[in-house]
Amino acid sequence: MSTAPDSPRPAFAFIAFDAAGQPHLKAQRCTSCGATYADSERIACGRCGGRANVLEAFTPAREGTLHSAVIVRRGFPGIEVPFVSAVVDLDGGPTLKGTLRNVGLDPADIAPGLRVQVRFDDALGRRDKEGNAYVAHYFEPLSA
Ligand SMILES: [Zn+2]
Numbered sequence: 001m002s003t004a005p006d007s008p009r010p011a012f013a014f015i016a017f018d019a020a021g022q023p024h025l026k027a028q029r030c031t032s033c034g035a036t037y038a039d040s041e042r043i044a045c046g047r048c049g050g051r052a053n054v055l056e057a058f059t060p061a062r063e064g065t066l067h068s069a070v071i072v073r074r075g076f077p078g079i080e081v082p083f084v085s086a087v088v089d090l091d092g093g094p095t096l097k098g099t100l101r102n103v104g105l106d107p108a109d110i111a112p113g114l115r116v117q118v119r120f121d122d123a124l125g126r127r128d129k130e131g132n133a134y135v136a137h138y139f140e141p142l143s144a
Contacts, residue, residue: 011123011136014038014096023120023135025062027094028055036060036093063142064090066114071105088116088139100139115142 008023010016016026028037033048037055044051069086086100100116103109116139123136 007130007132008135009128009132011126011134013041015120015135015137023137025060025090025096025118025137027058027060029058029093030054031056036095038094038096060094060096061091062118064088064096064116064118064139066100066110066112066116066139067095068112069100069110071107071110084110086110086116086139090118096137098137098139102140116140117142 008017008021010023014026015023017023025038028039028042029035030045030048030050032050032054033045035045035047036058037046038060042055045054048054065088067087067089069084071082072085073082075081075083082105084100084103084105085097087095087097088100089095100110101119103114119138119140120135121138123134126134128134
Protein backbone atom coordinates (compact mmCIF):
# COMPACT_ATOMS: atom_id res chain seq x y z
CA MET A 1 0.00 0.00 0.00
CA SER A 2 1.35 3.37 -0.99
CA THR A 3 1.19 6.44 1.18
CA ALA A 4 -2.33 7.82 1.52
CA PRO A 5 -2.90 10.81 -0.77
CA ASP A 6 -4.53 13.97 0.57
CA SER A 7 -7.16 14.31 -2.14
CA PRO A 8 -7.35 11.05 -4.06
CA ARG A 9 -9.18 11.04 -7.37
CA PRO A 10 -11.10 8.07 -8.78
CA ALA A 11 -9.24 6.38 -11.64
CA PHE A 12 -12.59 5.20 -13.02
CA ALA A 13 -16.06 6.75 -13.12
CA PHE A 14 -17.49 3.83 -11.13
CA ILE A 15 -15.32 4.61 -8.07
CA ALA A 16 -16.64 7.11 -5.52
CA PHE A 17 -15.61 8.24 -2.04
CA ASP A 18 -17.80 8.37 1.04
CA ALA A 19 -17.82 11.25 3.53
CA ALA A 20 -14.86 9.70 5.36
CA GLY A 21 -12.88 9.52 2.14
CA GLN A 22 -13.15 5.75 1.80
CA PRO A 23 -13.50 4.51 -1.79
CA HIS A 24 -16.34 2.29 -2.94
CA LEU A 25 -17.84 1.12 -6.21
CA LYS A 26 -20.99 2.63 -7.63
CA ALA A 27 -23.29 1.13 -10.23
CA GLN A 28 -26.80 1.21 -11.65
CA ARG A 29 -29.49 -1.46 -11.65
CA CYS A 30 -32.52 -1.62 -13.93
CA THR A 31 -35.68 -1.75 -11.83
CA SER A 32 -37.52 -3.30 -14.77
CA CYS A 33 -35.29 -6.24 -15.80
CA GLY A 34 -32.52 -6.36 -13.14
CA ALA A 35 -29.58 -5.66 -15.48
CA THR A 36 -26.61 -3.99 -13.73
CA TYR A 37 -24.08 -1.53 -15.09
CA ALA A 38 -20.75 -0.30 -13.74
CA ASP A 39 -20.92 2.88 -15.80
CA SER A 40 -23.19 4.88 -13.56
CA GLU A 41 -24.41 7.60 -15.89
CA ARG A 42 -26.74 5.66 -18.19
CA ILE A 43 -30.11 7.09 -19.17
CA ALA A 44 -31.53 3.83 -20.55
CA CYS A 45 -31.18 0.10 -19.96
CA GLY A 46 -29.14 -1.68 -22.61
CA ARG A 47 -30.98 -4.96 -22.05
CA CYS A 48 -34.69 -4.07 -21.96
CA GLY A 49 -34.56 -0.57 -23.41
CA GLY A 50 -36.25 0.91 -20.34
CA ARG A 51 -35.90 4.68 -19.95
CA ALA A 52 -36.99 7.52 -17.71
CA ASN A 53 -35.76 6.74 -14.21
CA VAL A 54 -35.80 2.96 -14.68
CA LEU A 55 -32.15 2.84 -13.51
CA GLU A 56 -31.36 3.15 -9.80
CA ALA A 57 -27.95 3.69 -8.23
CA PHE A 58 -26.57 1.08 -5.84
CA THR A 59 -23.31 0.13 -4.18
CA PRO A 60 -22.09 -3.23 -5.49
CA ALA A 61 -20.79 -5.99 -3.24
CA ARG A 62 -17.05 -6.06 -2.69
CA GLU A 63 -16.87 -9.80 -3.31
CA GLY A 64 -17.40 -11.76 -6.47
CA THR A 65 -16.44 -14.70 -8.65
CA LEU A 66 -13.71 -14.75 -11.27
CA HIS A 67 -15.35 -15.03 -14.69
CA SER A 68 -12.18 -15.12 -16.78
CA ALA A 69 -8.58 -13.94 -16.64
CA VAL A 70 -5.51 -13.63 -18.83
CA ILE A 71 -1.85 -13.29 -17.93
CA VAL A 72 -0.48 -10.17 -19.65
CA ARG A 73 3.21 -10.61 -20.42
CA ARG A 74 3.79 -7.66 -22.78
CA GLY A 75 2.75 -4.07 -22.16
CA PHE A 76 3.36 -0.48 -23.09
CA PRO A 77 6.55 1.16 -21.81
CA GLY A 78 6.09 1.92 -18.13
CA ILE A 79 3.54 -0.82 -17.57
CA GLU A 80 5.00 -3.51 -15.37
CA VAL A 81 4.43 -7.03 -16.63
CA PRO A 82 3.41 -9.71 -16.07
CA PHE A 83 0.04 -8.97 -14.48
CA VAL A 84 -3.32 -10.67 -14.53
CA SER A 85 -6.23 -8.91 -16.26
CA ALA A 86 -9.49 -10.28 -14.92
CA VAL A 87 -13.23 -10.11 -15.44
CA VAL A 88 -15.18 -10.57 -12.21
CA ASP A 89 -18.90 -11.10 -11.65
CA LEU A 90 -19.52 -9.12 -8.46
CA ASP A 91 -22.14 -10.71 -6.20
CA GLY A 92 -25.43 -9.14 -7.32
CA GLY A 93 -23.69 -7.48 -10.31
CA PRO A 94 -22.27 -5.80 -12.21
CA THR A 95 -19.41 -7.53 -14.06
CA LEU A 96 -16.18 -5.58 -13.78
CA LYS A 97 -12.75 -5.74 -15.42
CA GLY A 98 -9.60 -5.09 -13.44
CA THR A 99 -6.21 -6.33 -12.32
CA LEU A 100 -6.11 -9.49 -10.20
CA ARG A 101 -3.28 -9.34 -7.66
CA ASN A 102 -1.73 -11.76 -5.20
CA VAL A 103 -2.20 -14.80 -7.41
CA GLY A 104 0.30 -17.10 -9.08
CA LEU A 105 1.01 -16.87 -12.80
CA ASP A 106 -0.04 -20.42 -13.54
CA PRO A 107 -3.36 -20.78 -15.38
CA ALA A 108 -4.51 -23.07 -12.55
CA ASP A 109 -4.12 -20.13 -10.16
CA ILE A 110 -6.62 -18.02 -12.09
CA ALA A 111 -9.29 -20.57 -12.95
CA PRO A 112 -12.84 -19.29 -13.40
CA GLY A 113 -14.86 -19.63 -10.20
CA LEU A 114 -12.14 -18.26 -7.91
CA ARG A 115 -13.72 -16.16 -5.15
CA VAL A 116 -12.24 -12.67 -5.06
CA GLN A 117 -12.62 -9.41 -3.18
CA VAL A 118 -12.31 -5.81 -4.32
CA ARG A 119 -9.49 -3.72 -2.87
CA PHE A 120 -8.67 -0.08 -3.51
CA ASP A 121 -5.13 1.17 -3.90
CA ASP A 122 -2.98 3.79 -5.53
CA ALA A 123 -3.22 3.63 -9.35
CA LEU A 124 0.40 2.88 -10.26
CA GLY A 125 1.76 6.13 -8.79
CA ARG A 126 0.04 8.38 -11.32
CA ARG A 127 -0.78 11.96 -10.30
CA ASP A 128 -2.99 14.71 -11.67
CA LYS A 129 -1.71 18.27 -12.33
CA GLU A 130 -2.18 19.21 -8.67
CA GLY A 131 -0.26 16.15 -7.52
CA ASN A 132 -3.29 14.22 -6.29
CA ALA A 133 -3.09 10.46 -6.53
CA TYR A 134 -5.57 8.29 -8.37
CA VAL A 135 -7.30 5.40 -6.65
CA ALA A 136 -8.09 2.26 -8.63
CA HIS A 137 -9.83 -1.02 -7.85
CA TYR A 138 -7.99 -4.33 -7.76
CA PHE A 139 -9.13 -7.88 -7.23
CA GLU A 140 -7.49 -10.27 -4.79
CA PRO A 141 -8.33 -13.84 -3.83
CA LEU A 142 -10.77 -13.94 -0.94
CA SER A 143 -8.97 -15.03 2.19
CA ALA A 144 -10.10 -18.40 3.45
ZN1 LIG B 1 -33.69 -3.25 -18.07
